[in-house]
Amino acid sequence: MDPLDFEKWSNRAAQWGVDYRKTLRDRPVRAQTPAGSIYNAIPSAPPETSEDMDAIFDDFENLILPGMTHWQHPRFFAYFPANAAPVSVIAEYLVSAMAAQCMLWQTSPAATELETRMMEWLGTAIGLPETFTGVIQDSASSATLAAVLVMRERALNWQGNIAGLKSGPQLRIYCSGEVHTSIDRALWVSGIGSDNLVRIPTKGPMRSMDPAALDAAIKSDIAAGLTPAGVIACTGGTSTGSCDDLRAVIRVAKSHDLFTHIDAAWAGAAMICPEFRPLWDGVEAADSIVFNPHKWLGAQFDCSAHFLRDPDLLVKTLAIQPEYLKTHGQDGIINYSEWSVPLGRRFRALKLWFLMRFHGIDGLRSVIRNHVDWSVWLADHLRETDGFEIVTDPILSLFSFRLTSGEAQTQALLETINADGEIYLTQTRVNGTYAIRFQAGAFDMRRDDIEKALKVITQTARRL
Numbered sequence: 001m002d003p004l005d006f007e008k009w010s011n012r013a014a015q016w017g018v019d020y021r022k023t024l025r026d027r028p029v030r031a032q033t034p035a036g037s038i039y040n041a042i043p044s045a046p047p048e049t050s051e052d053m054d055a056i057f058d059d060f061e062n063l064i065l066p067g068m069t070h071w072q073h074p075r076f077f078a079y080f081p082a083n084a085a086p087v088s089v090i091a092e093y094l095v096s097a098m099a100a101q102c103m104l105w106q107t108s109p110a111a112t113e114l115e116t117r118m119m120e121w122l123g124t125a126i127g128l129p130e131t132f133t134g135v136i137q138d139s140a141s142s143a144t145l146a147a148v149l150v151m152r153e154r155a156l157n158w159q160g161n162i163a164g165l166k167s168g169p170q171l172r173i174y175c176s177g178e179v180h181t182s183i184d185r186a187l188w189v190s191g192i193g194s195d196n197l198v199r200i201p202t203k204g205p206m207r208s209m210d211p212a213a214l215d216a217a218i219k220s221d222i223a224a225g226l227t228p229a230g231v232i233a234c235t236g237g238t239s240t241g242s243c244d245d246l247r248a249v250i251r252v253a254k255s256h257d258l259f260t261h262i263d264a265a266w267a268g269a270a271m272i273c274p275e276f277r278p279l280w281d282g283v284e285a286a287d288s289i290v291f292n293p294h295k296w297l298g299a300q301f302d303c304s305a306h307f308l309r310d311p312d313l314l315v316k317t318l319a320i321q322p323e324y325l326k327t328h329g330q331d332g333i334i335n336y337s338e339w340s341v342p343l344g345r346r347f348r349a350l351k352l353w354f355l356m357r358f359h360g361i362d363g364l365r366s367v368i369r370n371h372v373d374w375s376v377w378l379a380d381h382l383r384e385t386d387g388f389e390i391v392t393d394p395i396l397s398l399f400s401f402r403l404t405s406g407e408a409q410t411q412a413l414l415e416t417i418n419a420d421g422e423i424y425l426t427q428t429r430v431n432g433t434y435a436i437r438f439q440a441g442a443f444d445m446r447r448d449d450i451e452k453a454l455k456v457i458t459q460t461a462r463r464l
């Protein structure tokens with residue numbers, strides 16, 4: 001592509017992005033295309049000769065766009081948000097134009113040094129003590145995998161990477177049943193195996209891991225000749241937002257000299273508001289913490305903030321230095337690729353810098369506080385509406401509800417709502433009970449969007 005065409009199409013793409021965001025409210029949130037329709041509309045072989053950009057762009061608008069679910073839609077109440085605040089989109093344009101590989105300090109010193117500073121800013125913003133050091137991972141799943149690998153290596157006296165697991169002791173890792181499946185996968189990939197992921201029973205309204213049961217499980221494993229390696233706790237579990245009592249859980253883990261990792265992928269963003277920090281009281285004693293600015297905070301995917309008490313343990317687990325990656329003649333520099341499983345890394349800190357400067361932490365706090373207030377408002381209204389039952393109360397901006405008439409009716413309500421497209425919701429199961437899951441978290445959401453949600457949910461239920 002020659003520079004003039006690049007200019008023309010870059011401008012067109014940027015303008016398209018602006019128009020797209022302006023018209024989001026009028027689009028159905030969830031894609032309405034039947035399965036296979038996009039695949040079947042795309043030719044089965046690539047073109048041998050160059051195609052016209054006008055045709056490519058037209059096909060994008062006509063073929064692809066209808067098959068997109070609009071994650072930036074103000075009435076996206078499904079899963080967790082994946083907010084990309086406009087200012088972070090702008091930063092990503094710049095990053096994608098430069099397209100640097102930021103694996104080593106010398107492959108882009110600005111990317112490394114800005115990352116170090118941004119992780120300090122984020123740590124301060126969420127109230128972590130300065131003793132933590134941060135790195136940006138691509139996803140919470142990667143951060144959790146890295147933490148589990150540290151647990152493994154630490155428990156195997158740093159021999160697992162070399163000797164493998166076959167002849168070593170049987171390692172055990174502990175968590176509640178409320179954690180995300182990225183924890184199961186980390187156990188698979190690390191070779192520890194999900195049979196060695198010990199599920200500790202939960203108790204109380206926050207469905208938090210029972211610390212006494214944790215202690216008993218660790219002691220029983222030790223007595224059976226097994227080797228406990230670490231504990232994974234959650235703040236804001238995916239299904240219902242459950243939160244472990246971090247102070248008590250970490251105390252038990254430390255009494256057995258176990259490494260602790262906290263998954264706060266979604267809820268961590270809310271910790272910029274001091275009033276929500278009791279949810280992770282005791283977090284400052286953890287060894288490893290992950291939260292995703294790419295969920296609720298507004299930093300475009302991918303951007304996962306991973307904080308470590310002692311990053312040397314991570315580097316000891318993951319660093320490998322062939323001659324072609326050595327950085328000669330530079331002392332005291334950080335090569336962040338030694339802190340993560342993948343070698344290649346995108347320049348992720350720029351969007352955080354743009355985001356925090358443009359909105360200010362207080363601006364971001366208002367967004368999150370509104371979401372929490374609006375979600376509580378909706379839960380209160382549904383609680384008072386005949387035929388509805390709140391299954392789990394709001395934790396931050398997440399709650400679940402059902403129709404008292406039963407599972408089939410609740411499922412039908414969800415399907416009818418999503419097929420209409422005004423709002424988008426997903427489901428979960430709580431102790432076997434099917435429930436509709438609601439979270440408020442879209443960056444552009446307004447008060448009237450929650451009123452619309454109430455109207456859609458109650459009117460659809462009445463119609464059914």
Ligand code: PLP
Nearest residue numbers: 139140141180182237238263265
């Ligand atoms: N942990 C929790 C609590 C989550 O809710 C999710 C995803 O929603 C993840 C981890 C995985 O996040 P990622 O997609 O960044 O790997």
